[in-house]
Amino acid sequence: MATGTDSFQYDVCIVGTGRVGLPLGLSLCEAGLSVIGLDVDPELRETVNSGRMPFAEPGYDELVSRKLLTVTDDSSVIASSQAIVITVGTPLHTHIETDLDQIRRVLDGIGPHLREGHLVCLRSTVAPGTTDYVRRWLDRHTELVVGQSLSLAFCPERIAEGKAYEELRTLPQIVGSEDAVSGERAATLFSHLAPEVLHTDFVSAELVKLFNNIARYVHFAVANQFALVADTFDANIYEIRRLANHEYPRSHIAMPGLTAGTCLRKDFGMINEWSPYPDMLLAAWKMNEFIPTFLVQHLKKRTQLHDRRVAVLGYTFKMDTDDTRDSLAPKLVRYIDRELPTEIRISDHNLKDPIPVGEGIRNWSADDACDGVDCVFVATNHTGYDRTLRNLAERAPDTWVVDIWNVGGADRIFYQAGALMNEGQYS
Ligand SMILES: NC(=O)c1ccc[n+]([C@@H]2O[C@H](COP(=O)([O-])OP(=O)(O)OC[C@H]3O[C@@H](n4cnc5c(N)ncnc54)[C@H](O)[C@@H]3O)[C@@H](O)[C@H]2O)c1
Structure with a gap:
């Protein structure tokens, strides 16, 4: 683990520059921050580094073409970035069980490069208790203590795909933390984009994100149920x-x-x-x-x-x-x-x-x-x-x-x- 207090080369390192991480990184660049991306996908890195979007997301073609944001596979960039924002995938296993594999691999990769003064923001959508798992992992695998030498917050992404450019600047940002310094530092980072920051604890922030999504999923399920009921009566659902x-x-x-x-x-x-x-x-x-x-x-x-x-x-x-x-x-x-x-x-x-x-x-x-x-x-x-x-x-x-x-x-x-x-x- 690196130590020392020398200044950081980058304001932010985005770990996982996919559909969530890349638009966020580009918007932070546009807001004036220096941002580096870290991603394991060579094709994605090549595409972004040559100034092209690897997927469609309105508003970002021109920004990515400016090549302000480079994506690397060299995890030593963590040491030279003040804030680390984790936006990797969090799928389910085939069973009713969340798959922590990508988060764990990120921790294994970044752990040796973490040092005093870092801010780590988990932004992937995660099961309740995952940010606390990260806190305990850091406690076991580094000499850093959350709330003292290191800051940790859960800062959920709530944009809808296709609306990232607008919603990153209009949706309130929820910040979940267990100590005031971590909360304030994460709020300062996301205030570069979000019009308002709302503070809570780890688990509540995790549940806010899940409840937002699940409420929408159930809302659509009810609409589908009504369509079937209408069909039973040969009635016009529309x-x-x-x-x-x-x-x-x-x-x-x-x-x-x-x-x-x-x-x-x-x-x-x-x-x-x-x-x-x-x-x-x-x-x-x-x-x-x-x-x-x-x-x-x-x-x-x-x-x-x-x-x-x-x-x-x-x-x-x-x-x-x-x-x-x-x-x-x-x-x-x-x-x-x-x-x-x-x-x-x-x-x-x-x-x-x-x-x-x-x-x-x-x-x-x-x-x-x-x-x-x-x-x-x-x-x-x-x-x-x-x-x-x-x-x-x-x-x-x-x-x-x-x-x-x-x-x-x-x-x-x-x-x-x-x-x-x-x-x-x-x-
Ligand atoms: N897509 C959305 O609209 C959306 C919206 C809100 C929240 N989310 C949540 O955000 C998270 C990311 O979703 P996404 O759609 O951006 O996924 P994605 O698959 O598009 O992006 C994840 C990126 O992480 C990279 N990655 C995986 N393991 C890595 C590692 N060890 N180190 C570095 N990079 C690694 C992958 O190569 C990929 O580019 C998920 O938890 C998802 O549920 C997604």
């Missing part, structure tokens, strides 16, 4: 939703859809591993996971998929992103495939070829994917699919459409494309 939400101050019903994604899908597990009881969170998981099956099975009541050609529009986990992590679209494709169609065409204009679904599967343009197929599933509500469905309605009105996002505006989940013309949607 009209019911509009009526229920209109000028009504006490509840807002979300759109039904394919709800997943790397954060929402896993975060309930971080609480569930601490509770053996039946609960609403597992029920929400089941509800959201059921939607792909529902779409395939209920289309089969109207038309067959066996020996038919099928198009799937959208492959990412949410609209207008290039992130496929934990998307339900691949699951939907697998359920369609079980029906033995003659062909499945996948289209997602946010993804570069090839779509990561299997060898030889190409990424079609949306119009070409729909050309001559019998059924079209809208898996993601990307901008522009309303136009695709309008073209389909004109060219092939008999084609079956499965449109849980209602992007076509037919106000039905299952319909034949011509319905869009018949009902005057586009006349």
Whole structure:
């Protein structure tokens, strides 16, 4: 472990410059701080260091091209950085159990370089108790004492992908710490971006982040449950939703859809591993996971998929992103495939070829994917699919459409494309 009080070369080292760490690092550079990145992914390092974003995140292309932020694999940069912000992945194991592997590897890597005066901020989404685990790890593996020679805080990231640039500067920052100096130092760092800093302890800050995400996941699960109930009564969920939400101050019903994604899908597990009881969170998981099956099975009541050609529009986990992590679209494709169609065409204009679904599967343009197929599933509500469905309605009105996002505006989940013309949607 390095010691000494010489000045630091960098204000901040971001450990894990992925979808959370890189936008944060670039925004801190823009705010005038000197920032270095540390990441184990050679392709990501090469891309960022040559001035390009490794993924789509609006607002950052110009900033990254200035090459203010370099990403290295040399963990000795820790010693020359005043603050260390950890933003690596925190997945779940296959069981209901959080996977601490990436956090542990980071600690093993940075531990020998930590020295007096460092501020360590954990920013990955973590299970309750993880920041205290980090505190105890530091206690065992270094000679530093949190609250005396070293500062430690949990500072959750609450941005939505695609909105990082705006939300880093508009969302309040929660800072969880167990001593005043750590809290103040973390607040000073994040005050370069956040308009307001709110202080609490480690566990409360961890739970704030988890509760924010889980509340959203359950909110979407309720919307999906309502869609199934409406379907049972042959009622129009989209009209019911509009009526229920209109000028009504006490509840807002979300759109039904394919709800997943790397954060929402896993975060309930971080609480569930601490509770053996039946609960609403597992029920929400089941509800959201059921939607792909529902779409395939209920289309089969109207038309067959066996020996038919099928198009799937959208492959990412949410609209207008290039992130496929934990998307339900691949699951939907697998359920369609079980029906033995003659062909499945996948289209997602946010993804570069090839779509990561299997060898030889190409990424079609949306119009070409729909050309001559019998059924079209809208898996993601990307901008522009309303136009695709309008073209389909004109060219092939008999084609079956499965449109849980209602992007076509037919106000039905299952319909034949011509319905869009018949009902005057586009006349
Ligand atoms: N993506 C989001 O919108 C979002 C929003 C809020 C919170 N989060 C949370 O932030 C965390 C990071 O998520 P993400 O989407 O940025 O993940 P990501 O996979 O995009 O980024 C993680 C990065 O860490 C790097 N890494 C892994 N191990 C490392 C190590 N030992 N040393 C250095 N680098 C290492 C990886 O190569 C990768 O580039 C997760 O806990 C996630 O739940 C994500």
